[in-house]
Amino acid sequence: MKIDAxxxxxxxxxxxxxRLRPDADYELWVWTAMNACVNLLNAALHRxxxxxxxxxxHTQVEGLYARPDRASGAxxxxxxxxxxxxxxxxxxxxxxxxxxxxxxxSALALTAHVREPYVRGGQTPTASSAADWRRAYRMCVxxxxxxxxxxxxG
Amino acid sequence: MNEALHRLxxxxxxxxxxxxxxxxxEAVIEGTMLAGTHWFNILLHRHSLAPETADAMHAEFMSQGxxxxxxxxxxxxxxxIDEIEALRTTHVRGDMPNGPNAARRALxxxxxxxxxxxxxxxxxxx
Numbered sequence: 001m002k003i004d005a006x007x008x009x010x011x012x013x014x015x016x017x018x019r020l021r022p023d024a025d026y027e028l029w030v031w032t033a034m035n036a037c038v039n040l041l042n043a044a045l046h047r048x049x050x051x052x053x054x055x056x057x058h059t060q061v062e063g064l065y066a067r068p069d070r071a072s073g074a075x076x077x078x079x080x081x082x083x084x085x086x087x088x089x090x091x092x093x094x095x096x097x098x099x100x101x102x103x104x105x106s107a108l109a110l111t112a113h114v115r116e117p118y119v120r121g122g123q124t125p126t127a128s129s130a131a132d133w134r135r136a137y138r139m140c141v142x143x144x145x146x147x148x149x150x151x152x153x154g
Numbered sequence: 155m156n157e158a159l160h161r162l163x164x165x166x167x168x169x170x171x172x173x174x175x176x177x178x179x180e181a182v183i184e185g186t187m188l189a190g191t192h193w194f195n196i197l198l199h200r201h202s203l204a205p206e207t208a209d210a211m212h213a214e215f216m217s218q219g220x221x222x223x224x225x226x227x228x229x230x231x232x233x234x235i236d237e238i239e240a241l242r243t244t245h246v247r248g249d250m251p252n253g254p255n256a257a258r259r260a261l262x263x264x265x266x267x268x269x270x271x272x273x274x275x276x277x278x279x280x
Binding site: 059060066084 | 171181185188242243246
């Protein structure tokens with residue numbers, strides 16, 4: 001997708017996140033935080049020239065894209081050089097990341113890693129785990145917003 | 155995961171969805187996938203199509219043989235979860251137009267999955 005589309009999506013995810021509580025809504029909070037960050041990450045990767053800003057969408061299959069026909073709405077499968085990533089490191093990128101993007105990716109990985117135990121699995125978060133998630137989200141967003149030069153809610 | 159925990163998580167995610175509205179269409183669609191997958195797994199376990207130790211994560215990644223069996227036993231639930239997954243490509247990872255309508259459609263698919271799970275429980279006398 002294009003950078004502007006990623007930033008718009010980030011803002012909607014971030015707004016949704018503000019309505020959710022990491023304790024009572026933890027499954028959707030974690031998932032929404034991860035999606036918000038992945039959109040900012042894609043925008044930052046495109047802006048930095050590490051991935052291509054293409055009019056294609058990542059599918060559920062790593063490295064497989066869907067290319068839209070904007071007139072008909074039809075989608076066609078496509079395999080091409082990395083455009084959007086599905087998650088940090090999926091697909092793997094040949095080009096080195098900047099330090100800010102590497103730090104953001106590490107923070108995003110913390111959120112992605114809690115999907116298995118807390119979202120798909122039966123583990124219940126503690127007060128400290130929710131605080132850790134908020135901190136990782138803020139770190140990821142701050143790093144990527146600095147790369148992109150965009151402002152987010154305070 | 156056992157049925158009780160699937161149900162607990164599906165119902166909590168549905169309560170979380172209730173604080174969002176269709177303008178947050180990406181988060182709504184993702185939430186329907188998360189909650190819907192729990193209802194879908196309850197149905198898979200009840201039909202003995204997957205054990206509680208092997209939940210399906212995404213319906214499209216089930217083997218072709220399993221999908222054929224699932225299509226026979228729980229066709230409307232399979233169609234509903236497939237539609238939610240398709241909406242994720244077009245409106246979550248993609249920027250096709252009419253996102254709020256896509257979110258409403260995803261919520262309708264989630265309702266189908268919830269109702270199918272409830273109907274299955276009635277049949278089983280649970």
